[in-house]
Amino acid sequence: MSQFLVEPLAVAKIVLHACKYPHTAVNGVLLAEKPSPDSSNSSSKPIVICNTVPLFHSNLNLAPMLEAALMQIEATYKNYAIVGYYQANELLNDASPEGVGAHIYQKIAENCPLPRSLYILVDNKAIDRKCSTIPLIYYQRKEAGQSQKLERLPNSAVAIDDEEDCLETLANLLVRQAYRSLVDFDNHLDDIGLDWTNSRLAEQIRN
Amino acid sequence: MDLGFQKACAELKRIREEGVRDSERVVDLWCDCVSRYTNRLGDEKWALYEQVFISALDCGRLEAADACLVQLSRQFPNSQRIRRYEAMRLEAEDNLDAATEIYKKMSETDKLDSLSRKRLVAVLKARGRSVEAIKELTGYLKDFCTDFEAWLELSELYLNECDYKKAAFCMEELILSNPHHHLYHQRYAEIKYTEGTTESMELAKSYFAQAVRLNPNNMRALFGLLLAAGNCASSTNKSSTSASRRESARLAQWAAAQVAERYRAAGSKAAKFTTTNSSNSSDAAGSDVATLALQLSLCCSPTAAAGDASSPSQGQQQPASNPPML
Numbered sequence: 001m002s003q004f005l006v007e008p009l010a011v012a013k014i015v016l017h018a019c020k021y022p023h024t025a026v027n028g029v030l031l032a033e034k035p036s037p038d039s040s041n042s043s044s045k046p047i048v049i050c051n052t053v054p055l056f057h058s059n060l061n062l063a064p065m066l067e068a069a070l071m072q073i074e075a076t077y078k079n080y081a082i083v084g085y086y087q088a089n090e091l092l093n094d095a096s097p098e099g100v101g102a103h104i105y106q107k108i109a110e111n112c113p114l115p116r117s118l119y120i121l122v123d124n125k126a127i128d129r130k131c132s133t134i135p136l137i138y139y140q141r142k143e144a145g146q147s148q149k150l151e152r153l154p155n156s157a158v159a160i161d162d163e164e165d166c167l168e169t170l171a172n173l174l175v176r177q178a179y180r181s182l183v184d185f186d187n188h189l190d191d192i193g194l195d196w197t198n199s200r201l202a203e204q205i206r207n
Numbered sequence: 208m209d210l211g212f213q214k215a216c217a218e219l220k221r222i223r224e225e226g227v228r229d230s231e232r233v234v235d236l237w238c239d240c241v242s243r244y245t246n247r248l249g250d251e252k253w254a255l256y257e258q259v260f261i262s263a264l265d266c267g268r269l270e271a272a273d274a275c276l277v278q279l280s281r282q283f284p285n286s287q288r289i290r291r292y293e294a295m296r297l298e299a300e301d302n303l304d305a306a307t308e309i310y311k312k313m314s315e316t317d318k319l320d321s322l323s324r325k326r327l328v329a330v331l332k333a334r335g336r337s338v339e340a341i342k343e344l345t346g347y348l349k350d351f352c353t354d355f356e357a358w359l360e361l362s363e364l365y366l367n368e369c370d371y372k373k374a375a376f377c378m379e380e381l382i383l384s385n386p387h388h389h390l391y392h393q394r395y396a397e398i399k400y401t402e403g404t405t406e407s408m409e410l411a412k413s414y415f416a417q418a419v420r421l422n423p424n425n426m427r428a429l430f431g432l433l434l435a436a437g438n439c440a441s442s443t444n445k446s447s448t449s450a451s452r453r454e455s456a457r458l459a460q461w462a463a464a465q466v467a468e469r470y471r472a473a474g475s476k477a478a479k480f481t482t483t484n485s486s487n488s489s490d491a492a493g494s495d496v497a498t499l500a501l502q503l504s505l506c507c508s509p510t511a512a513a514g515d516a517s518s519p520s521q522g523q524q525q526p527a528s529n530p531p532m533l
Contacts, residue, residue: 022266023228023265059363059366059394059397061366061367061369061401062366062397062398062400062401063397063400063401063403064396064397064400064401064411064427064430064431064434064435065397065427065430065431067434068430068431068433068434091333091335093335094335099367100369177231189426189427189430190426192426192469192470192473193473
């Protein structure tokens with residue numbers, strides 16, 4: 001039984017964000033629905049990551065804009081919780097989740113209202129137009145103890161909802177260069193008329 | 208097709224002049240609209256070939272890059288610039304050793320060759336050797352201390368190593384040379400904010416305020432001012448007096464009003480030009496942010512005066528009464 005189920009919208013937004021800025025690191029947060037107060041046995045069911053918010057493509061390790069973004073996300077997505085973090089590293093061969101990303105993830109994990117949190121690292125080398133595999137690697141912080149280290153999760157721990165369809169959608173999006181219309185929080189701060197929730201893109205992806 | 212060619216050239220020129228990094232678009236425009244009609248290009252032909260060459264390297268379209276390099280080599284034989292482009296071509300193929308060789312030879316032959324030395328830093332960065340890249344770049348800056356692009360790059364390299372003090376030092380050099388550049392003040396303030404000590408938070412507040420003064424539409428500076436002033440207002444440090452906390456709270460409220468005003472203006476613009484869905488979402492997001500910004504600032508206020516922060520006219524009058532920041 002997998003711990004997480006990631007919906008195609010979330011996968012698409014992560015990969016599109018990485019493709020929009022191939023020359024720099026990008027990051028963002030993962031969203032899941034807040035559990036209703038009367039839900040039981042919540043720790044046994046997989047947590048559904050239904051959406052992401054692409055955050056920054058420059059200066060990932062500066063705090064003020066991250067705080068401003070998290071404030072806005074909590075204000076806008078009232079029925080959702082931030083359950084994780086994703087990052088695509090700057091260098092092609094860099095597959096390390098450590099560094100500032102791990103630090104941000106730890107803070108998110110500490111404040112996560114759900115029983116588990118997830119760190120998704122984009123596998124830069126695995127991104128290609130054919131989209132034969134989901135180019136994501138999964139990490140989680142070790143539950144017990146003060147260690148704070150991240151441990152890699154096997155792919156079986158994270159399921160992708162309707163994986164084949166997701167890959168096909170992703171391939172179409174890449175061919176159409178849909179990443180050009182993705183708006184991250186950095187873009188929003190440059191022009192606050194731009195919609196960082198990417199609602200139009202979400203409609204396109206769902207159809 | 209003629210119209211496509213002219214429009215494409217105009218767009219390529221705009222990208223070139225603004226220094227935007229949109230490599231895929233450049234190569235697509237070139238391949239689809241321009242490359243077949245190069246005989247129609249005037250003096251801008253060679254600038255265009257250079258632009259397409261570098262953009263093609265950036266997105267891995269090596270055939271297009273080679274086509275441009277052939278033309279450039281023919282037109283400018285024995286050129287140092289072309290030699291450097293040949294080395295960049297090797298970089299794009301991940302042949303970093305050969306590229307490094309060429310750059311080292313070029314910078315030894317010509318001590319004033321700043322671009323080859325900067326490419327050496329880029330190669331070290333590509334190899335993931337950030338500490339060596341920093342060393343190389345600091346050596347470069349000893350010889351070329353007015354290179355603003357290099358100071359900015361060094362600041363980013365230090366930030367990647369989480370060395371905030373040295374990153375801040377680089378921004379200080381930039382502010383000294385360009386005291387009216389709002390982005391430098393804003394970046395410096397962000398670094399100080401991230402450092403997190405009481406003194407650095409006060410400095411962050413001052414520099415965010417200065418950035419806002421230089422460019423009232425800088426959203427990062429406004430958000431930063433709101434957060435930094437809010438942190439200063441609720442500081443429990445012995446060195447902060449109640450007067451300074453009240454002042455910080457006032458600043459935070461002012462910043463919140465400014466943010467709210469910007470979002471209201473953006474929301475109304477969005478409502479005119481977009482579909483119902485997105486205007487609803489940006490309106491909703493805008494009003495949520497406005498509410499949140501005001502709530503935040505009210506939390507900072509010791510008197511928690513509910514009415515004061517919400518009037519935009521008060522926000523517009525306040526700049527004159529802001530205390531001097533630096």
